[in-house]
Amino acid sequence: MGNEPRGAVAREAAVDQAPADQQRGMWRIYITHPGARTSRVDPAVTSTAPEHRPTVLFRVVDEPKWHQLYRGGCLGCDWEGPETASESKAVEDAHDHTWPGWRDLPAVQQPKTNYERWLAEIRRAYPPGWLEAGGPIVTIRSDSRFSRHMPGKAPGGGYDLAATYYQAKKQRNNDPQPTLDLEFP
Known part of the structure; x- marks a missing residue:
């Protein structure tokens, strides 16, 4: 071929x-x-x-x-x-x-409340302009049935990447995956 x-x-x-x-x-x-x-x-x-x-x-x-x-x-x-x-x-x-460097992004929980505040925190933690340019977001999914990487689901239109797929690899290398604590009172 x-x-x-x-x-x-x-x-x-x-x-x-x-x-x-x-x-x-x-x-x-x-x-x-x-x-x-x-x-x-x-x-x-x-x-x-x-x-x-x-x-x-x-x-x-x-x-x-x-x-x-x-x-x-x-x-x-x-x-x-x-x-x-x-x-x-x-x-x-x-x-x-x-998107070189996406594996180093902190993983985030999906928002339960206050989407605007959640998004503002992510914008502070991710590289400037990342989401606006269509970059991926890495989310932690509590249910493995929802661990598919989702095209177009990130703020800005990029992929919403499930953290579970690369978390195991980082743990095997004793390199813990960074996460953002985005639970608000």
């Missing part, structure tokens, strides 16, 4: 141009992620700069048993991450490319 296009935008265009019976198995932007036709996330909003916008590619593999593969992608350049069986790993790879 040496003549395959590289980059999320080019791969999506190749799928659009391929006959329907040849599209299965081609890399394309995964549903709900920026750049997918079915996504509600505006890729122009989730950008650090015009050349770096995270997304996720996927493809269906039929043999030996049906499964999906994922890889991080960028909507502004032809960067692609390695193949993985995990959508979450692909999201994280894409953020390593588009």
Whole structure:
């Protein structure tokens, strides 16, 4: 497959141009992620700069048993991450490319009350302009059923990244994940 296009935008265009019976198995932007036709996330909003916008590619593999593969992608350049069986790993790879330093952000609880005060505290703890540029936020989810990284759910339109996915890695390295105590009286 040496003549395959590289980059999320080019791969999506190749799928659009391929006959329907040849599209299965081609890399394309995964549903709900920026750049997918079915996504509600505006890729122009989730950008650090015009050349770096995270997304996720996927493809269906039929043999030996049906499964999906994922890889991080960028909507502004032809960067692609390695193949993985995990959508979450692909999201994280894409953020390593588009938002270097995101793994060092303090994790926050999702707001229970006083959203404006919560947001002001996060803006003080995160790099200046981070959220306004569409940067991700890292949240602690108390219920593992809600640990999917959520495109477009951060203030500013970036991803809301579940802290649980990189917390275990940091703990294995004895490097505790920083958290913000944002409970207000």
